[in-house]
Amino acid sequence: MTVDLSVHLGRLQLKNPIATASGTFGYGLEFAGFVDLGSLGAISVKGLSARPCLGNPPPRICETDAGMLNAIGLQNVGIEEFLSEKLPKLHEKGATVLANVWGDTEAEYRAVVERIGDDPRVAAVELNVSCPNVVKGGMVFGNDPAALHALVAAVRPATRLPLVVKLSPNVTDIVTAAKAAVDGGADVLSLINTLVGLSIDVETREPKIGFTTGGLSGPAIRPVALRMVWEVRKALPGVPIFGIGGIETVEHVLEFLIAGANAVQIGTASFRDPGVSGRLVRELADWCDRHGVARVADLSGTLKTRPRPEKTYV
């Protein structure tokens, strides 16, 4: 059986639902020796800003149980070097590129997106409104629905490319944030970014991360991510979703699709195994073949929930 792996996230068409997450896949080119970049559904590149950014002083990372904390601070080469040095090579390799962007202010976000414009080598723009590791910008927008709405609305006219908004899980209600982003003009939602965490060296009584707190990623966050995907899918059934959070195996990919994601992004797992994303594309095709699933898109949002019981006092 030939399995149709293609998925459509609104106007964003991907050859398969396996993408890679921003901040864990560099500019894609670093992985060329481990993965056929053109075989992936998409590559979300390291978050780009209007000017190059140095990032935070070390220590920037530490391992935690089933995951890691990071506070890199959005170190990146800046949009100009990305467009002149990285993007042509990615395009040459047949990569489907998501340009992940951020800024300290609404004007900076808009400037980066305007610079990308309608560049045909970019498949979509992904707004990072959820980085917990910078003093300004990032999560400031992601935590406030009104600010998020205003930011997305301000950026929306700057490009005709599909606009993806990557949401922060560090909110009371993910659906409120999702609605604010969609009302502002988001075509697709990515969820989730990292969860704010803290790890302490008990000998020195210092935080293990220089920024004090960091973003938790890896398998530890997968159930939280999955729950948020499911909630947003229920509340906004027509809005396409990239599911992100601790995905390492084909079973994890399937969980996210069933919960309601249309595609997934592989994050921290690429640090552990640089070839994992390419392998998951093949394994997903094999799984569908073995299970008689002709179109992978048909799996999306097929969770069979049981009715929750009424209160049962004795």
Place this chain on the structure above:
Amino acid sequence: MVVNEALRILRTVRYDAAHFSVFLQAGSIAAAAKPGQFVMVQAGDGLRPYLRRAFSVADVTTVAGVPGFELVVRAVGVGTEALGRFAEGTPIPVLGPLGVPFPIDDLKQPDRVALVAGGIGLAPLVLLSRRLAERGIPADLFYGGRNESEVLKRPDFERFLGAHRCRYATDDGSLGKKGRVTDILGSALEAGTSYRRVYACGPTPMFRTLAGILDKAGIEGSFALESEMACGFGVCLGCVLPGRDGRFHTICTEGPCLPPTAIDWSRV
């Protein structure tokens, strides 16, 4: 070329409760590895440890006739402890060789160099000693440890470099001079010995002191630096150290071997 391959453990040799050597089958990494380069090793496929760990390629050798390479390990946490518990024959994922090696191609006779090791920082200097010996470049070793039993791989260093070229310093005086390794190097420099280049690996305080000594003496250095890293190939940007130019240097790809003058030691 960097490869990601599963390599079998050929042998594990324990030195004491905390220190051991793991010999892995050569794969395609051993032949390509240069002194100062490192590998990222996944100690098991579980969630603890979750990330790979970085180890210097300590030596390229054979175990009972089987080509392999050696990692010298100090068990300091879940990752390093897990690596010491595998049975011989167990395949483990290894990524490498990674990073910028020690610069040695420009050395020529009669250049003379020094090697400075602090504690577990001996690891990359074993393979360096082997390669320098093959090239006929004379090298003096200055090796500091807590005590005699923590000075590892002595027979190898003395075989490659000559016992008369190996000097030791220990905290308790059980081997060589009582004191720090930077003291015995400093004494040698004060006595008029000069070196074309000083290669070093050790803890941060040793690096900081040594950087000052070399700067004052006007001697070039190459330090194999260490930093916690998630990926090992320039992607996570977790392993940076502050540079004198105001940038952060990514240790896994710009290093691990960097001149001490590249680093702002006051901010490390």
